[in-house]
Amino acid sequence: MTASPTATTPAPAAPAAPAAPAAPPSATDRKPLSKKEIAADHPTWCPGCGDFSVLALYFKMIEKRKLWQEKFTTISGIGCSSRFPYFVQAYGAHYIHGRSLAFASGISLSRPDLHVFVFGGDGDLFSIGGNHFTHTARKNIKLTCVAMDNWVYGLTKKQTSPTSPLGYKSKTDIWGAVDYPINPMKQAIAAGASFVARTTSSNPNHVLQMMEAAMDHDGFSFIECLSECVEFYEGAFDGANPRKGGVFNTVPAEHDVTDEAAAYKLADAAFPGYFGVFYRKPKATKNAKEAALQQQATAKFKGLKDWQILQKTFDAMK
Amino acid sequence: MTASPTATTPAPAAPAAPAAPAAPPSATDRKPLSKKEIAADHPTWCPGCGDFSVLALYFKMIEKRKLWQEKFTTISGIGCSSRFPYFVQAYGAHYIHGRSLAFASGISLSRPDLHVFVFGGDGDLFSIGGNHFTHTARKNIKLTCVAMDNWVYGLTKKQTSPTSPLGYKSKTDIWGAVDYPINPMKQAIAAGASFVARTTSSNPNHVLQMMEAAMDHDGFSFIECLSECVEFYEGAFDGANPRKGGVFNTVPAEHDVTDEAAAYKLADAAFPGYFGVFYRKPKATKNAKEAALQQQATAKFKGLKDWQILQKTFDAMK
Amino acid sequence: MNDSIATPSAEGGVPRVSKISEAVIRIAGNSQDGIQAIGGFLARLAGRSEQEVMTFMTIPSTISGGPSIFQVRVGSGEVLSAGDEADVLLAFYQHSYEEHIGALKKGGIVLYDTDHVEPKAELKPTYHHVGVPISSLTIEAIGGTAKDKGKNIFALGLVARMFDLNTPKLEALIGERFGGKDPSILQNALAAFHAGYNHSLGDVVETFRFVDSQRKDGRQVVMNGNEAMAYGLIAAGVRFGAAYPITPWSDVMEILRRELPKYGGTFVQCEDEIAAISMTNGASFAGRVAVTGSSGPGISLKMEALGWAVMAEVPLVVVNVQRGGPSTGLPTQVEQSDLNLAVFGSHGDAPRVVLAPSGVQDCFYTAIEAVNIARKYNVPVFILSDQAIATRIEAFIEPKLEQVCQDITPDFSPVADYKPYDLSTPDGVVPRVVPGTRILSGKYPIAGGLEHDEAGHPTGSPELHMQMTAKRRKKLQALAATLPAPKVYGPPEGNVLLVGWGSTQGPIREAVDRARAAGDSVSALHIRYLHPLPPGLENIFSGFNHIRVVEMNDEGLYGYGQLGGLLRARYCDSRIRGINKTDGLTWKVKEILEHARADIAAGKGKK
Amino acid sequence: MNDSIATPSAEGGVPRVSKISEAVIRIAGNSQDGIQAIGGFLARLAGRSEQEVMTFMTIPSTISGGPSIFQVRVGSGEVLSAGDEADVLLAFYQHSYEEHIGALKKGGIVLYDTDHVEPKAELKPTYHHVGVPISSLTIEAIGGTAKDKGKNIFALGLVARMFDLNTPKLEALIGERFGGKDPSILQNALAAFHAGYNHSLGDVVETFRFVDSQRKDGRQVVMNGNEAMAYGLIAAGVRFGAAYPITPWSDVMEILRRELPKYGGTFVQCEDEIAAISMTNGASFAGRVAVTGSSGPGISLKMEALGWAVMAEVPLVVVNVQRGGPSTGLPTQVEQSDLNLAVFGSHGDAPRVVLAPSGVQDCFYTAIEAVNIARKYNVPVFILSDQAIATRIEAFIEPKLEQVCQDITPDFSPVADYKPYDLSTPDGVVPRVVPGTRILSGKYPIAGGLEHDEAGHPTGSPELHMQMTAKRRKKLQALAATLPAPKVYGPPEGNVLLVGWGSTQGPIREAVDRARAAGDSVSALHIRYLHPLPPGLENIFSGFNHIRVVEMNDEGLYGYGQLGGLLRARYCDSRIRGINKTDGLTWKVKEILEHARADIAAGKGKK
């Protein structure tokens, strides 16, 4: 291993950041990552899959916002969309199906120095992963979660997903889906997410806008991004694509993004519905709350080494 | 086994009810179950626990509505509240922690002849069981779910629950809870539950009213019932108990129970909030939809035995 | 093929026709080319011709598809495996040609699409090359549009000609497959087929004809293992199931979801695997054995809920279509590494039954047996299938459905009294009384996960926990006592005994045949009941010098695989050693013999 | 106690004082009576008096409380178990008296509350009865209100007098416990204590004094196993954990939740056990070994995610405080039935490490060792504790914290290049480079559950799957090579070898001592590293005629327990047989000897 002048090892018990590395070289002396540097394997997605554009815009954001590889992680569960981290030339994890948010929370809560981005499918985040979504949102754990919603299970080849509309013919509903779909936006709002937005991969500029806004939000930020599965649900989102005769309605200007009930109503709109930020109301993150507890606790032991703190506890157990 | 004149074994493939027994003797020639007949073990709950009254009112409903033991099942997960089935002298199951709704759905979908009642705690239904709650609600599976919400983990002796208010001092938050609580009513409404009500064990008549309304609802019916844990959260619900200087506000008369957004607003009211039916809007149950699929499918094979139906399939595999 | 075929000479002329008893044909292309369809047609034709057939295929792990093969082995005699080497290779692309010609036996025929394949000069001497402009001829025959669909059918025509297959039967099959709303589709398919069939095979020096296979008693059905599993469950009387999709389990659930309504049943796609097994626990509790299933990761998730069924003594069937592990592992490849999980995978002492079908036909009957064991002993039963069985197509004698199909509707006749966990029965088995049944004593049972007394109510009594633990164990011991001792394949005594389970039965038996043909003393033992084990195995083992357990899993920390470990623990016989691999592929006959060679050699001459 | 004590005669008079080396005191009442507090005081006093001490308690399984006991064994010599029989029984109620007098040794003293207990005439000859109106005297001493709190302290006073305990030390302990905001509480406690101490014990014919115990090098700390586990993890440098509550695991998480912030760490209560292990997988992935834990049901739920850590080679520590199973089972009783789950509980070949502490002190050191094994081999490590260790209190020499406490902060210095799954290392171990580290080659690793190449990217390659499977296995084989062969307790050769693991170490060693005292040839082997097993066991086994594996789990289908199965599979030694029970209670020394009697007898005379 070659040592770098700027590298340091942080104090063992640096409160709130047990394992936070030193700051990287100041932004000035480093160029942003180029597309070439940040792109890894060529995506194994089907030609035309909506997921390509989500990946391209993630690259754009990384370049634009000067995120270097030691500053962020890309996390996913299992699914076509969840192959995402393999295509990014940076630290990432391809976790198990449905549990990416819990995994990402472990990073976020132990490594305040890292941006944590989670990408997943509608099945991954709202079927098997639904409860982790709810609890990560309610605890307002700082990370960005992008649901690449294609209304179907892609990787396993066309089963009904929790967002498949009634009547959609899948391998598990050859006569058309009978279960009422879930509404990801309502789920996020009801769970207490502090940033909730909606976009579609067919509108690149809007996707980038939403991603940047989410990244800048200090808390749990959620984006539902419609992303067409050309293989198993072709044309699903034409209705939201002006180039295909659809309409792309942005959130009404008069909408108050801090009004939960209003956001909930917006989420109730029939497809194609609205695009943009539905809800944004910062509140203390779990990260900040836990850091505060650490400050309180460590304050009592100023200047003591870890073993000396434990010694005090043992002294009381005699 | 002694044979009963009225007992018959149903046709093997009676559509929609693969295993439905014959109707019981007409209500006229049978007396309703008395408290004595329906009570089993003496509850192991702490003296004064709110759960006692929920049990008493369940007995009352069973008596009043002439439910005989072969007509219903009582299902729970794990928790103090989930000990419920052991105290009822009828078919019941004490399942594993958090999964009672999925278990109950298996009964409901395979046994249309049985009423299915589920009782559980706030941890059982909204922490580990949260996702099953969401999906049972969205699919509108016919059963009644009563959350005995005491804002704490009772059985495991005082840890923070997903409904514990901020600042509640538990064994896992000695400095007071820091995670924003979940709102069970919002969860139910956002998930698409077709019947959502709220009551408190300190108001017996109201509990009975809500239970009966829930039982009569053809679909997924949910009741949040505040039920005090005198051991670990004494006085939690005094604010909702007039006898303890609290206020018991029923849902405003002008509230439209079919208006989802209005119901969501009601759920947003600060504690003690409102009591009564927040939302009730019947929609086709999954039970009915699956039955319809069965009717369509079986219609094509009228008069054929099961083996003959399979034979047709095999004939096409040569 | 059999030896009657001479290595083809280069000179052209009218093809000679030689009789053969079996042939292995490998079709290599991309998953999008419908090569599986060709294989499917050949397999079903074989089935209808009362021939034995076995297929093998690979599936690209990426959704966007990719290289894929379909190998079909057709024989007039018994066919045990999909075959190590191909007699004929049909190659659509350069990569197909280059990657798979190695699988062709020396002197074999490679039939390639000259539009995409540039044959290698150095290979020409070794393999007989036959080039056909498959793509362009297909376009010629049916026009550009349908090209991708037609190409495989054109190739089917070529093969039909080469093997002098029964064209009316094939046309009928094509009709059944493509005869739908739009008649042009069928016309195109037939046009492509005839174009291929009538295309001169040029310098092919011979074509082949299968010798008539000995009459089979009864007609054959042709299907893959997942189909056989699903239909077996239906025949068993299962009318409720719940699951979550995962490869390669998914098609079992897709079939049940589609078929059960015809029988008044329901199959539910759940939010996850835990919900799925919980729903089936609920449905089983409510009266009739229900089924859930999954593959690797989903099975691990079911372990807590499975333990409840053990404790509450609720019958349940859990199908595990195994794939490569650990974790997400190798989703589209085969492995037998979930046996330990099936036997030991829940906390506490939680005895359950584990069965493994040996092939496609056995999936059908194992499903029925699993349901009946679950019902009789009120215990969860695992069926361990695997990706290889799940996806391969076999033809087998059609089951006598009128006899095998059963009605397992519970009896709701009122009973006088009922103790769900009665300790007085010797074998621990207590017939269930289910919800909906009146119990005249007025005492109703509770099914629960807490340790309980005979009525099902919670107890912390040391004695009761000992007794109930023993009760749950004794049920499986009682089952074991009823199990048939497995029969040895080959002589019951000898030098080497190859022990196997599940889908390895075919290649292991073929290895035995091949070794014995070479004069070596090798027999095989297939274990279908893995937990509890059948009685009498120690006697069988005692008849051999070497006992090698052939498994598609790792040799483990101490040098034996998963079944190996179970057998060694029980019999403490150190001669039990493993033959293991984890390459995600089924065993080749020669690989097995390779591994066993030293032991086999040691026995040369001796008995 | 030692034999120096004569069976008490009935006549009264001034009590004789006899020196004793140890005493077993059982306090029986209801969980609400604070009897655990009495035991706690006695245990901590012993600790401060450099005596050995071990306690045992039962917890009512219903939340509303109920009968409960606390047994404390104090000794000047080595104390291995909580003792089979009590020398003194303190009975608060009739049920306490009736249910527990059987646990009193003949001639022992029963001290009972005459306000609640009606002694049985027929028992008077056998046991020495001493009645004291404990309830009313407590009320007298401190007034009605505080009665329920005071009664236990009053009884403590009685015991202090009877055993001539060090009152200043006891008063100090009472002060530490009750000294808080409200001084009246402490006053009441001391008043109750003195009232008890000064109460004449009437016709007790003797009191006791402990012989001075040999000086211990260093002071002792007194705690239960869950505390030792939690503080061991902190000493190991763990700064992040996540879990979900469950008995008896919960207090480990409650302690960590409370303590970690002092060290700049965090512990998260999650929505369920799957989220918990996923969070810790994430935190470990992010750099520093994290911990999760649970008991039975919660452990079964973690099996899929655990497999991910095996595949991704991410270090992790999972604590399982075992309780009675299967399913919800016996939540407040002890069992060792999760060993198979720990070793085999995930799908696929998923090798992980399994350690089991032998007692309270060992929990502390095992936690540190588990963390270091996880870090060195990048593998998940199970720690199998159990309900008995978790809840019993022991005094042990205070660890030298300055030496044992470690800082495991990762090194973030930039590296030139990094291959996370490098296949070139002989033992398969590759040091981790974690997020936040610059990699100058610009090639960054992905941690994933799919089979992968050396860079972590997905592959379906048969060769790579074989090699990576071997890599994951080789890491554990390398660890095994470093493990010390366990030392035999007693002579290294002989007739009977009692093999055990976990919390059974104490009673097993005491059984050895007792048997040897009786002239029998019995030794013991404690296995702390359960997976992989340490080398050299076969040599140890070869030195004995009988090898009996003593476990608190079921004898299984084939007559051996869970460790028994692992050992038989590996060594194929049919002399390895089980001694098993599942009554939810720790082993009594005489029970073990009972089970081994036949083997022991067979060896009489011989060597």
Ligand SMILES: Cc1ncc(C[n+]2csc(CCOP(=O)(O)OP(=O)(O)O)c2C)c(N)n1
């Ligand atoms: C525990 C577990 N269950 C099931 C699967 C199989 N599986 C993989 S991805 C997936 C769902 C894919 O759908 P989605 O999450 O919407 O992603 P998409 O492929 O549509 O992008 C499923 C069911 C798995 N890998 N693990």
Ligand SMILES: Cc1ncc(C[n+]2csc(CCOP(=O)(O)OP(=O)(O)O)c2C)c(N)n1
């Ligand atoms: C899988 C699993 N995890 C954890 C537990 C332990 N446990 C039992 S009940 C319970 C929560 C009890 O709280 P709640 O559901 O609110 O019911 P209450 O006791 O308050 O009525 C927990 C964590 C368990 N039995 N199983």
Ligand code: SF4
């Ligand atoms: S299957 Fe659908 S979601 Fe998956 S890669 Fe192809 S187009 Fe995209």
Ligand code: SF4
């Ligand atoms: S602990 Fe609380 S919830 Fe449980 S029985 Fe006692 S009072 Fe009720």
Ligand SMILES: [Mg+2]
């Ligand atoms: Mg999707």
Ligand SMILES: [Mg+2]
């Ligand atoms: Mg609760």
